Amino acid sequence: MAILTFISDFGTADPYVAMVKGAVYSQLPEAKIVDISHEVSPFNVTEAAFHLRQSYSIFTRGTVHLIGVNADHSDDTPHRIAVYDGHYFIAADGGIFSLIFDKQPDAVYDINVPYDSDILTFPVLHRLVKVACHLLRGGTPEVIARQAEAVTEATRLRPIIDGDSIRGHVVYVDRFDNLVTDISSSMFREVGKSRAFTIHHRTARHKIEKISGHYNEVPNGEKVALFNSAGVLEIGIGGGAPESGGGAAQLFGLKKGDLILVVFHDRSNR
Amino acid sequence: MAILTFISDFGTADPYVAMVKGAVYSQLPEAKIVDISHEVSPFNVTEAAFHLRQSYSIFTRGTVHLIGVNADHSDDTPHRIAVYDGHYFIAADGGIFSLIFDKQPDAVYDINVPYDSDILTFPVLHRLVKVACHLLRGGTPEVIARQAEAVTEATRLRPIIDGDSIRGHVVYVDRFDNLVTDISSSMFREVGKSRAFTIHHRTARHKIEKISGHYNEVPNGEKVALFNSAGVLEIGIGGGAPESGGGAAQLFGLKKGDLILVVFHDRSNR
Amino acid sequence: MAILTFISDFGTADPYVAMVKGAVYSQLPEAKIVDISHEVSPFNVTEAAFHLRQSYSIFTRGTVHLIGVNADHSDDTPHRIAVYDGHYFIAADGGIFSLIFDKQPDAVYDINVPYDSDILTFPVLHRLVKVACHLLRGGTPEVIARQAEAVTEATRLRPIIDGDSIRGHVVYVDRFDNLVTDISSSMFREVGKSRAFTIHHRTARHKIEKISGHYNEVPNGEKVALFNSAGVLEIGIGGGAPESGGGAAQLFGLKKGDLILVVFHDRSNR
Numbered sequence: 001m002a003i004l005t006f007i008s009d010f011g012t013a014d015p016y017v018a019m020v021k022g023a024v025y026s027q028l029p030e031a032k033i034v035d036i037s038h039e040v041s042p043f044n045v046t047e048a049a050f051h052l053r054q055s056y057s058i059f060t061r062g063t064v065h066l067i068g069v070n071a072d073h074s075d076d077t078p079h080r081i082a083v084y085d086g087h088y089f090i091a092a093d094g095g096i097f098s099l100i101f102d103k104q105p106d107a108v109y110d111i112n113v114p115y116d117s118d119i120l121t122f123p124v125l126h127r128l129v130k131v132a133c134h135l136l137r138g139g140t141p142e143v144i145a146r147q148a149e150a151v152t153e154a155t156r157l158r159p160i161i162d163g164d165s166i167r168g169h170v171v172y173v174d175r176f177d178n179l180v181t182d183i184s185s186s187m188f189r190e191v192g193k194s195r196a197f198t199i200h201h202r203t204a205r206h207k208i209e210k211i212s213g214h215y216n217e218v219p220n221g222e223k224v225a226l227f228n229s230a231g232v233l234e235i236g237i238g239g240g241a242p243e244s245g246g247g248a249a250q251l252f253g254l255k256k257g258d259l260i261l262v263v264f265h266d267r268s269n270r
Numbered sequence: 271m272a273i274l275t276f277i278s279d280f281g282t283a284d285p286y287v288a289m290v291k292g293a294v295y296s297q298l299p300e301a302k303i304v305d306i307s308h309e310v311s312p313f314n315v316t317e318a319a320f321h322l323r324q325s326y327s328i329f330t331r332g333t334v335h336l337i338g339v340n341a342d343h344s345d346d347t348p349h350r351i352a353v354y355d356g357h358y359f360i361a362a363d364g365g366i367f368s369l370i371f372d373k374q375p376d377a378v379y380d381i382n383v384p385y386d387s388d389i390l391t392f393p394v395l396h397r398l399v400k401v402a403c404h405l406l407r408g409g410t411p412e413v414i415a416r417q418a419e420a421v422t423e424a425t426r427l428r429p430i431i432d433g434d435s436i437r438g439h440v441v442y443v444d445r446f447d448n449l450v451t452d453i454s455s456s457m458f459r460e461v462g463k464s465r466a467f468t469i470h471h472r473t474a475r476h477k478i479e480k481i482s483g484h485y486n487e488v489p490n491g492e493k494v495a496l497f498n499s500a501g502v503l504e505i506g507i508g509g510g511a512p513e514s515g516g517g518a519a520q521l522f523g524l525k526k527g528d529l530i531l532v533v534f535h536d537r538s539n540r
Numbered sequence: 541m542a543i544l545t546f547i548s549d550f551g552t553a554d555p556y557v558a559m560v561k562g563a564v565y566s567q568l569p570e571a572k573i574v575d576i577s578h579e580v581s582p583f584n585v586t587e588a589a590f591h592l593r594q595s596y597s598i599f600t601r602g603t604v605h606l607i608g609v610n611a612d613h614s615d616d617t618p619h620r621i622a623v624y625d626g627h628y629f630i631a632a633d634g635g636i637f638s639l640i641f642d643k644q645p646d647a648v649y650d651i652n653v654p655y656d657s658d659i660l661t662f663p664v665l666h667r668l669v670k671v672a673c674h675l676l677r678g679g680t681p682e683v684i685a686r687q688a689e690a691v692t693e694a695t696r697l698r699p700i701i702d703g704d705s706i707r708g709h710v711v712y713v714d715r716f717d718n719l720v721t722d723i724s725s726s727m728f729r730e731v732g733k734s735r736a737f738t739i740h741h742r743t744a745r746h747k748i749e750k751i752s753g754h755y756n757e758v759p760n761g762e763k764v765a766l767f768n769s770a771g772v773l774e775i776g777i778g779g780g781a782p783e784s785g786g787g788a789a790q791l792f793g794l795k796k797g798d799l800i801l802v803v804f805h806d807r808s809n810r
Binding site: 009010011012013014015016018019021022023025026029042043072074117119120121122123125126 | 305
Binding site: 003005007012032034035036037038039040051052054055058059060174175176213214215216226227228229231234239 | 549550551552553554555556558559561562563565566569582583612614657659660661662663665666
C-alpha cells in the first residue's frame with residue numbers, strides 16, 4: 001500500500017495529529033504514515049509548500065500527501081486533489097499547489113464527498129482523511145471528486161535574472177540557522193557559465209566567492225555556500241556558530257525574504 | 271492487532287519515549303503505536319486527561335491507551351487498567367481516569383504483575399509496557415490484574431448552570447492560542463433553547479453574540495466562537511493574530527482556569 | 541525484519557527527518573523506524589552518544605542504529621559501521637562510537653559504497669540510508685564496507701575514584717530538570733561498601749545522604765537521589781519544582797559538566 005505523508009501546523013503538543021492518524025487507522029489499519037512536519041508556522045501555506053517541494057519526490061510514486069494548513073473549505077479555498085509527477089496532494093487550494101509545483105499539475109479535482117460530521121472546524125479529520133484513505137486503497141479521484149480546470153495561482157517571490165546577476169531571496173532558515181535561498185543550481189550554471197562570482201547580501205562584510213561541496217569543507221566559523229540536497233543555494237557557517245547550530249542567519253543578521261545577489265564577473269576583467 | 275496509543279510528559283528530546291517503544295516492539299514486533307502527545311506539562315494529569323477525552327474515541331474499540339504521566343505506583347496511585355467504552359486505559363490512578371470518563375468505567379483492575387527490574391523509577395518501561403502488550407495480544411485483564419471496585423475520584427472544575435446562564439472555564443489553550451472551554455454544545459442547547467446570548471469573559475471589551483461554523487467565517491482579526499470537533503465551546507480569532515496563530519488567549523489576556531460566562535437573553539427583552 | 545532507530549540533530553520542524561524516512565521506505569516499504577530523538581543539540585555527538593548508551597540495549601539484537609549528527613565523511617570522520625553487543629551502529633566516526641560503548645566493538649567497518657548523488661551535504665540521505673537498508677535486509681557489512689581496526693577514541697569526562705570518594709559529573713539535564721550523572725550504581729556499591737555517604741555539589745546548601753527508590757519517595761519539593769533506569773545516579777526534586785518539572789537543575793543552579801562529589805564516611809567516625 002502507498003504511503004501517506006502528513007504536514008500541518010497542528011504542533012505536537014495537542015492531540016490533533018493523533019486524531020487524524022487514529023481516523024486513518026480506523027479506516028485502514030495497515031496504513032503507513034510519515035510526518036513531514038507539524039511545526040509549520042500557524043496558517044503559513046508558503047512554508048508548508050516549501051517543505052513539500054523539498055521532500056515529496058523522495059517518496060515513491062503513488063504516495064498521498066495530506067496538507068493540514070489552512071484547510072478550511074470555502075469558495076476561494078476549495079478542497080482539491082492535485083496529481084503531479086505521479087503523487088497525490090490533498091489540500092484546501094488557496095494557491096498552495098502552485099507553490100509546490102513548477103507547472104500545472106497533471107490533473108486537478110474538486111472534492112465532493114460530504115463531511116463525516118456537522119462540525120466544520122476540523123476538515124482534515126472530518127473530510128480529507130476519507131479522501132486520503134480512498135486514494136491509499138487505490139481508488140481513483142473521479143469517484144470522490146470532479147475534474148477541475150487548474151489550481152489556484154499564488155504569487156511567489158521568484159529569483160530575477162538581470163544580465164550577469166541573479167537576485168534571489170532567503171526563503172527559509174532551518175534549524176541550523178542555514179539560509180536557504182531560491183537560487184537553483186541549474187539557474188546558477190546557466191547564468192554563470194562557469195565564471196567567477198561574488199555572493200552579496202545586505203550585511204556586506206561577508207562576501208562569498210566559492211561554492212563548497214559540504215559544510216565541513218571550510219574551517220569552523222567560516223562562511224560556506226553550497227547547493228543543498230534540494231539543489232538550491234544555501235549559506236551557512238562551517239562547524240556552526242557556538243550555541244546556534246549553523247549560525248549563518250544569526251551571524252549575518254539575515255532573515256526570510258532578504259535579498260541574496262549573485263554577480264558573475266566578466267572573464268577578462270578580474 | 272489493536273493499536274497502542276501513548277501519552278506522556280517525557281518530551282521528545284530525551285530517549286525515554288523511544289525506550290518505551292523499543293520495549294513494546296521487543297515483545298510485539300508487529301505492534302502499531304500512535305503518539306497522542308509527549309509534551310504534556312510535567313506531572314500534569316489534568317492536561318493528559320483532557321487530551322485523551324478529546325481523542326480516544328476516534329480510535330477503534332480495543333485500542334490500548336498507555337498513560338505515562340505521574341506513573342509511579344503508590345497506595346494512593348495504584349497501577350490500574352480501566353475499561354471504558356470498549357477501550358483499555360493503563361495508568362497510575364491518582365484520579366486521572368475520573369477526569370477522562372464521564373462516569374465510572376465498565377471495569378477497573380489493580381495490576382499485579384511484577385516489575386521487570388528492581389529499578390522503580392521508570393514504571394512505564396518496567397511494568398506498564400508488559401501490561402499493554404498483554405492486552406494488545408488479546409489477553410484479558412484478569413490474568414495480570416485483580417478486579418477493583420472503582421477508580422479514584424478527582425475533583426474537577428465543572429461548568430455551573432445558574433438559571434439562564436452557564437459559568438464555564440477555559441480548560442486549555444491550544445497551539446493556535448484558541449481558548450478551549452468546558453461548555454459542551456449539548457449543555458449550550460439545553461440551557462439556551464435557541465435564545466440569543468452573550469459570551470462574557472474577564473476582559474470585557476470583546477463580547478461574542480454568535481456561534482460560527484468555522485474559524486474563517488469571520489473576517490481576519492475578528493473574535494469567533496464555535497463548537498470544536500470535541501463538541502465544546504472554543505473561542506478564537508478569525509485568521510489568527512499576527513505571529514501567534516489563533517491569538518485569542520493573547521488578545522483577550524485569558525488563560526487556563528479563567529471564567530467564561532454565557533448569558534441567554536429573555537426572548538421578549540431584546 | 542529488524543528495527544531501524546534514528547537519532548539526529550535535524551529537529552522536527554524541517555522535513556529532513558521525513559526525507560530520510562521516505563528514502564528508507566522507498567527501498568524497504570516494510571521497514572519499522574523508531575525515532576530516538578531529533579532534538580540533539582546541533583553537532584553535539586556527546587549528547588547523541590549519551591542517548592544511545594541509555595537506550596540501545598532495550599531494542600532486540602540485530603537492530604540498526606542510524607546516527608545523523610555530524611555525519612559528514614572526512615579523513616578524520618570516516619563513515620563506519622560498528623557491531624557491538626549484537627547491534628549495528630552507523631555514523632561518521634569522529635569518536636562517537638567510543639562514547640557509546642564501554643570497550644572496542646566486536647567489529648568495525650569502513651563504508652565504501654558510493655553516494656547516491658553528487659550532492660555531499662546530506663550524507664545520511666544519500667549514503668547512510670543505503671547502508672542501513674542493506675543491514676536491515678540481513679546483508680553483511682563486508683558487502684558494503686571494509687573491515688577496519690578500531691573506532692576513533694574520543695576523550696570523555698569520566699568519574700574519578702579517590703580513596704573513599706567518587707568525583708563524578710552532571711552529564712545531562714533531562715526534560716524534568718533532573719541531573720543525570722556519570723556515577724554508576726556498580727561503582728557506588730564498590731567504593732561505598734554499604735557505608736553512609738554524603739553527596740556534595742557546588743551549591744552546598746543541599747546535601748543528600750540517602751538513595752531513594754523512586755521520585756515520589758520524598759515529600760514534594762525535597763531533594764531526591766536515585767539510580768535511574770540506565771543505572772546511573774540522578775538527582776531530582778520530589779514532585780518537581782513549580783512550572784519546571786523536576787526542577788533540580790534550576791533549584792541547585794547546576795548544569796552539564798558540574799562536579800558531583802560522593803564522600804563515603806568512615807564507619808567508626810559518625
